[in-house]
Structure formats: structure tokens, C-alpha cells
Amino acid sequence: MSDPVASHPAPLQSPLLEIDDLGFAWPGQSELLDIPHFALEVGERVFLKGPSGSGKTTLLGLLGGVQKADRGRVRLLGRDLGDLSAAARDRYRVDHSGYIFQQFNLLPFLAVRENVEMPCRFSSVRAQRARQRHGSVEQAATLLLERLGLDPDLHQRRADSLSIGQQQRVAAARALIGQPELVIADEPTSSLDADSREAFLALLFEECRDAGASLLFVSHDQSLAGLFDRSLDLNQLNRALRTPQV
Amino acid sequence: MHLLRIALASLANRRFIALLTVVAIGLSVCLLLAVERIRSEARASFASTVSGTDLIVGARTGSLNLLLYSVFRIGNATNNIRWESYEALARHPQVKWSVPISLGDSHRGYRVMGTSEGYFEHYRYGRKQSLRLSEGRVFASDPFEVVLGAEVARALGYHLDQELVLAHGVARVSLVKHDDKPFRVVGILARTGTPVDRTLHISLAGMEALHIDWQNGMPARGAARIDAERVREMAACSEDQLCAQALQPKAITAVLLGLNSRVATFGLQREINQYRGEPLLAILPGVALQELWSLMGVAEKALLLVSLFVVLTGLVGMLTAILASLNERRREMAILRSVGARPWHLALLLLLEALLLTLAGILLGLTLLYLGIAIGQDPLQAEYGLYLPLRIPSSYELTLLGGILCAGLTMGLVPAWRAYRQSLADGLSIRL
Numbered sequence: 001m002s003d004p005v006a007s008h009p010a011p012l013q014s015p016l017l018e019i020d021d022l023g024f025a026w027p028g029q030s031e032l033l034d035i036p037h038f039a040l041e042v043g044e045r046v047f048l049k050g051p052s053g054s055g056k057t058t059l060l061g062l063l064g065g066v067q068k069a070d071r072g073r074v075r076l077l078g079r080d081l082g083d084l085s086a087a088a089r090d091r092y093r094v095d096h097s098g099y100i101f102q103q104f105n106l107l108p109f110l111a112v113r114e115n116v117e118m119p120c121r122f123s124s125v126r127a128q129r130a131r132q133r134h135g136s137v138e139q140a141a142t143l144l145l146e147r148l149g150l151d152p153d154l155h156q157r158r159a160d161s162l163s164i165g166q167q168q169r170v171a172a173a174r175a176l177i178g179q180p181e182l183v184i185a186d187e188p189t190s191s192l193d194a195d196s197r198e199a200f201l202a203l204l205f206e207e208c209r210d211a212g213a214s215l216l217f218v219s220h221d222q223s224l225a226g227l228f229d230r231s232l233d234l235n236q237l238n239r240a241l242r243t244p245q246v
Numbered sequence: 247m248h249l250l251r252i253a254l255a256s257l258a259n260r261r262f263i264a265l266l267t268v269v270a271i272g273l274s275v276c277l278l279l280a281v282e283r284i285r286s287e288a289r290a291s292f293a294s295t296v297s298g299t300d301l302i303v304g305a306r307t308g309s310l311n312l313l314l315y316s317v318f319r320i321g322n323a324t325n326n327i328r329w330e331s332y333e334a335l336a337r338h339p340q341v342k343w344s345v346p347i348s349l350g351d352s353h354r355g356y357r358v359m360g361t362s363e364g365y366f367e368h369y370r371y372g373r374k375q376s377l378r379l380s381e382g383r384v385f386a387s388d389p390f391e392v393v394l395g396a397e398v399a400r401a402l403g404y405h406l407d408q409e410l411v412l413a414h415g416v417a418r419v420s421l422v423k424h425d426d427k428p429f430r431v432v433g434i435l436a437r438t439g440t441p442v443d444r445t446l447h448i449s450l451a452g453m454e455a456l457h458i459d460w461q462n463g464m465p466a467r468g469a470a471r472i473d474a475e476r477v478r479e480m481a482a483c484s485e486d487q488l489c490a491q492a493l494q495p496k497a498i499t500a501v502l503l504g505l506n507s508r509v510a511t512f513g514l515q516r517e518i519n520q521y522r523g524e525p526l527l528a529i530l531p532g533v534a535l536q537e538l539w540s541l542m543g544v545a546e547k548a549l550l551l552v553s554l555f556v557v558l559t560g561l562v563g564m565l566t567a568i569l570a571s572l573n574e575r576r577r578e579m580a581i582l583r584s585v586g587a588r589p590w591h592l593a594l595l596l597l598l599e600a601l602l603l604t605l606a607g608i609l610l611g612l613t614l615l616y617l618g619i620a621i622g623q624d625p626l627q628a629e630y631g632l633y634l635p636l637r638i639p640s641s642y643e644l645t646l647l648g649g650i651l652c653a654g655l656t657m658g659l660v661p662a663w664r665a666y667r668q669s670l671a672d673g674l675s676i677r678l
Binding site: 057060061064066067087090091093094099101104105106107108109110114118119121122123174 | 248252255259577578581583584586587588591673
């Protein structure tokens with residue numbers, strides 16, 4: 001089922017994620033993104049400041065291969081996403097990256113455990129890695145949930161019966177299962193209070209390090225930036241916004 | 247499969263709407279199956295009402311009318327056949343057996359039929375099955391003996407040796423009763439699923455005896471009355487030809503004929519239709535049955551068509567419910583996309599949903615149908631003489647159900663396509 005070209009990255013060169021001369025515009029609109037260069041190293045944790053309207057969501061769509069760039073290249077693990085077909089991009093994304101969004105990003109009607117295991121159901125690569133490391137997908141889910149501080153008696157509960165903070169930790173476990181090389185977090189802490197925000201980040205860092213994953217953390221909350229290896233501002237990165245359209 | 251689990255859980259999450267959808271489909275499927283089953287059973291029991299009879303002869307009337315009153319006990323004869331004509335028919339060289347039938351009286355809504363003992367011997371129904379007695383014997387020399395159809399005995403709770411009074415005419419409420427000449431139950435027939443079950447059988451002599459003292463269509467009064475004991479004496483005195491002849495009918499309603507050779511059927515039919523003694527009509531039961539059924543065929547097809555449309559309505563209801571849910575489920579779709587579901591996964595998910603709803607609807611429909619048959623079996627049999635067996639679905643019914651499933655799946659293509667398009671546009675995150 002998995003196309004060897006699509007699922008296996010080219011021989012690893014640094015960096016993990018690289019953007020070159022990226023340009024994108026929604027149909028009928030002026031150019032929203034124009035990013036000359038951006039790179040994310042293996043194991044690196046980067047804070048990307050992106051207020052609303054900065055093209056943040058669109059950029060994440062391009063990184064995930066949901067949208068296709070008008071020009072330029074997005075390379076994940078050395079492979080140009082633009083070279084892949086839409087289906088292959090989808091598969092490549094799931095095989096190699098995990099996502100954490102704002103609140104309400106679990107399927108409310110499934111059990112906590114089922115939510116965590118889901119990436120492994122759609123990606124054989126991640127299922128295989130989970131089995132290699134923990135014996136089974138179920139075992140991997142249990143372990144991750146416990147490390148993120150969710151007691152076993154919560155694992156079978158419906159996802160929407162948990163508190164927001166717990167749900168975000170479940171989402172983190174889901175992003176990390178099967179050890180994707182890249183974790184992309186989009187405002188995952190915006191619904192948490194300041195204390196749980198830092199606690200959540202500490203856990204996320206620890207798990208990313210443990211899994212060897214790079215972390216791209218997008219938020220408008222500058223106060224967190226100091227905790228990361230590097231901090232960038234999308235407004236600086238994106239030329240399209242710096243040069244006002246006439 | 248994992249998608250199936252998600253589809254089930256998602257449906258369970260919207261269980262109220264899902265349940266209503268399933269009920270709508272279930273009811274419509276039940277209606278369709280019920281119509282189809284009543285249709286096929288009615289046709290089957292209809293076609294098997296009479297067999298082994300080559301010709302039915304009555305006074306000249308429409309062939310359908312003759313069939314209806316002689317076999318189905320529906321409607322009335324407009325005229326009778328003289329006894330002499332019957333004797334001429336019975337003596338005909340081509341005729342193997344003949345059974346006279348005399349109708350006109352009733353008992354609590356059930357028709358009374360005067361006939362000869364030959365009726366029990368020669369009448370055939372279904373696949374040439376003959377009548378069987380479940381209890382007792384057929385009537386003999388005593389004119390006041392009656393043999394009950396199975397349904398009559400069951401519905402009225404009659405048993406052997408019970409006495410009953412017949413009523414003049416066939417109205418459910420009869421003003422004139424033959425209460426001076428009670429009949430005794432001597433036999434009860436086994437169930438046939440034909441109008442025989444709803445008939446009381448007496449001898450022609452008994453039929454004649456009921457009206458022996460009648461004058462001008464009214465019972466005699468006073469000294470002119472002849473009571474049951476006197477009639478019995480008349481029937482017993484076989485050596486005295488005069489008194490025995492008093493119980494011989496002057497006219498009968500119809501005759502069932504069996505011929506020596508089926509080849510002779512058309513010839514004899516023509517001969518009877520041209521009989522000089524009085525205007526007679528002979529019909530072939532099979533042909534007349536066919537004619538009657540083709541008459542009802544239009545109504546039957548219309549009914550089936552209507553119930554097919556009801557099923558379609560149920561499925562459109564499902565389509566509406568799924569489509570209406572799509573917008574509020576955009577987040578669910580986006581989440582699935584973010585954990586690796588590809589657009590065709592989402593399309594498949596919605597297709598599965600339509601399939602599950604339709605399948606559940608079909609199962610509910612079948613359950614309702616069998617429940618309905620189990621409950622309605624007896625009343626239907628008693629009221630309409632229609633016997634619905636609790637049998638597994640026929641191949642035609644399975645074809646119908648398969649068609650419904652395909653239609654449900656086809657309906658599912660619409661939301662599947664929309665979810666596919668939507669997921670491409672929405673991508674991984676959606677803020678609602």
C-alpha cells in the first residue's frame with residue numbers, strides 16, 4: 001500500500017524542514033505568503049510568532065501538504081512536497097509529522113485511547129514505529145498517555161468528558177505516537193491558564209526530546225518564546241506583509 | 247475496519263437523528279414488504295382456490311360473476327339452474343363426475359352451501375389436494391347434518407354434535423331464521439386456506455328441507471308448517487318414492503364438472519353454452535381466475551409503486567439528515583484529516599454511514615414485518631381469509647431489499663462527494 005518513494009525520506013541531510021522562495025496566494029487574492037527562506041534543524045524547537053491574519057494557517061497548510069505552493073519549495077526530510085501527488089503528500093504528512101491544534105481537536109465521541117491511536121490507523125509507517133518501540137500500538141498509547149499524566153482509568157473515557165487541559169495532553173500524545181520527525185503545534189496553549197501552559201510545554205518538550213522530534217510551535221503569545229531554542233516572527237519572515245500592496 | 251468504528255461512534259453520537267432516520271426507513275421498508283407479501287400470498291391463495299375442476303356451470307351471467315359466487319362465495323347468483331338441466335349434464339357421456347352446488351343461506355356471516363357427498367370427493371384446491379376432515383364424518387342420510395369449514399369452527403368455537411340454526415339469505419344480520427330446523431355438526435374440515443374454510447356444508451336435501459314449507463318467499467304458518475321430525479320421516483322413507491322426491495331440489499345454483507378427457511373441455515363448454523333447455527354458462531376456472539387476477543393486477547401494481555415511493559421518501563429523509571449534519575461536522579472532518587485520513591477516507595466514511603443507516607432500516611423493517619405478521623396472522627385469516635405464513639424472505643423480496651440498499655448507497659454518494667470537496671477546501675484546521 002505504501003509507495004516507497006513517498007514514504008521513505010531521501011538520505012537525511014540537515015535541515016529537517018526547509019522553505020525556499022515560497023509564494024502562495026488564494027485564488028483571486030493578492031499574495032499572502034512570500035517567504036525567502038526558513039529552516040528547522042533536526043531536534044530543534046522553534047517558536048514562530050504569528051498573529052491572526054499573518055497567513056499562519058495557510059503556512060501550516062502548505063507545510064502539511066494540504067495546499068500546494070504557487071512557487072518555491074517546501075522540503076520535509078529532504079523531499080520536495082511539490083513533487084508529490086496530493087495523495088502522496090497526505091501520506092507523507094501523516095508518516096512524518098504530528099499536529100496539535102487549539103482546543104476541541106479530539107473526536108469527542110471516541111475514547112481517549114482511540115483518539116491517540118488514530119494516526120497509527122491511517123499511517124502504517126507510524127504504526128510500525130510504535131510497535132518497534134513499544135511492542136504494540138495500544139502499548140504505545142498507554143505509555144504516552146501515562147507519561148503525559150493521564151491516569152489509566154481515563155483512557156477508555158469519551159474524549160469530551162475530559163477537561164480542556166487533559167484534552168490538550170491527549171492531543172499531544174496523539175501527535176507524538178509512532179515518533180514522527182516533526183511536531184507542529186498551532187496555538188495549543190491558548191485555552192490553558194498560565195500555569196498549565198508552562199507545565200504543558202515542559203511535558204511537550206520532554207516528549208519531543210525523547211522521541212527525537214523537532215517542534216514547530218506557532219502562537220501569538222510572545223511570553224512563551226523564551227522557552228524555545230529559537231524564536232521567529234512570521235511577520236518578519238513573510239515579505240508579502242512587509243511590502244504593502246499598492 | 248477502523249473507518250467502520252468511527253462511523254458507528256459518530257452515528258451513536260448523533261443517535262437521536264440517526265434513530266429517527268432508521269425508523270423512517272424501517273417503516274417504509276416494512277410497508278413495502280407487507281404490500282409485496284400480501285400481494286404474492288393473495289395471488290397464490292387465489293390461484294389455488296380451485297383446481298381439478300374442468301368446468302363450472304351456472305345460469306347465464308358474466309364469467310367473473312359465476313366464478314365469484316360459485317368458488318369465492320362473493321356476490322349472488324342472479325338465476326338458478328333447473329334440476330332437469332343438472333341431470334342432463336350429469337348424464338352427459340363426457341362428464342366423469344358432477345357436483346351440484348346450492349347457495350343462498352348463511353350462518354352468522356358465513357355462507358351455507360348445499361351440495362352432494364361427491365363434493366368432498368371431487369373438489370380439489372392448491373396442487374390437486376382434496377378436502378380432508380379433521381374431525382367427524384361427512385353428512386349422510388339425515389338432512390339436518392352440517393360439515394363446517396375450518397375457519398367457521400375455529401372462529402365460532404363450534405365442536406362436533408353442536409346444534410346450530412341457519413339463517414335465510416346471506417346478510418350478516420338476518421331477520422328470518424330457520425330456527426324450527428336446527429342442524430347438527432357431524433364433521434369439521436381441515437384448513438385449506440381457501441373459501442372452503444369459511445363455508446358450512448349441508449346436503450341438498452337439507453337445503454331443500456329448510457324451505458320445504460315456504461310459500462311465496464316466506465315461512466308457512468300454523469298447520470302448513472312441516473317440522474324437522476316430519477322432514478326426517480320423509481327422508482327415511484326411501485321406498486315411498488313420492489315422499490323422498492319431496493326433498494329433491496327443484497333448482498340449484500351451479501355445477502362443478504370433471505370430464506373424462508380434458509380435450510373435451512372446449513367442446514362441452516360450447517355445447518353447454520348453447521343448451522336449449524335454459525340459458526347456461528360454462529367457464530374454465532383457470533381462465534376465469536386469470537381474468538380476475540389481471541383485473542386486480544393494476545391496483546396491485548399501483549400499490550407496489552406507491553410503497554416503492556414511500557421507501558424513496560425514507561431514503562431522501564436519510565440524505566437530508568446526513569447532508570444537514572455535514573456542516574456541523576466540518577471540525578470532525580478536519581481532525582480526521584490532521585491525523586492522516588485522506589479525502590477519500592472521509593467520502594468512504596459518509597458512504598459507510600448511509601450504508602449503516604439503510605441496513606439498520608432494512609433490519610428494522612424486517613423485524614416490524616415479522617412482528618406484524620405474527621400479530622396480524624389470525625385477524626387477517628378470520629376477516630379476509632388471507633393466510634400469511636411466517637416464512638423467510640423470498641428471492642424477489644431479497645432483490646427488493648438489495649435494491650433498497652443500492653439506492654441508499656447511491657444516496658450516500660451525494661454527502662460523500664460533498665465531504666470530499668469540503669475536506670479539500672477546509673484542510674487540517676477549521677475554526678468555527
